[in-house]
Amino acid sequence: MKNVLLITSSPRGEASHSTRVATEFASKIGGQTVLRELWREPLPAIGTDFALGIHTPPEQRTEGQKAAIAVSDALVDELKAADVIVIGAGMINFGLPATLKTWIDYITRSGLTFQYGESGPQGLVTGKKVILVLASGAVYSSGPFQAYNHLEPTLRTNLGFLGMTDVETIWLEGLVYGDEAVAGAVARADVRSQELATSVA
């Protein structure tokens, strides 16, 4: 049985397409799922305690630094325990929801999730399957807004840096263009979700 980490992040909450499709996808795999609802329980943005704490030996950390690093350690453990990571995200101002950016900030840890070796940086979170479920108002797969897509490329860059290179995307796009466009995007996403779930399970 697969261990699944399901991360949902769209600030649109219950109205979110990415949250719904990501949640359904995780249940289709049928593994042991850990749910991290970043939209419902946002992590505190990283601050000086985290940024200075990661470069301070554990025994010399202040109480604030210990608390910030404990949050990060728990998120890293949660990530490493998963075989499959499903991330739902709606595009916000061409990029990630802030809560998801914060999650990336916490899991990107030198010595824990990446390290610098003789041949440069090396990701330490390997052997994972990642499914991105992304939603956007406009269309980014083709047309004039392609270069404005800082959602999927950013996620792939950050996850790839940590060693997660086996990444598939289910994208619901063009959702501002009316009911018909939404229905089409949802139907295509559901088909892709079913196909991927069969290959992952």
Ligand SMILES: Cc1cc2nc3c(=O)[nH]c(=O)nc-3n(C[C@H](O)[C@H](O)[C@H](O)COP(=O)(O)O)c2cc1C
């Ligand atoms: C604050 C905010 C900013 C948004 N910014 C963009 C954007 O830059 N580009 C875009 O195509 N859609 C944008 N949208 C539309 C969302 O991407 C769209 O509603 C999508 O369905 C959100 O994902 P969800 O359905 O999973 O919540 C924005 C929506 C909100 C609420």
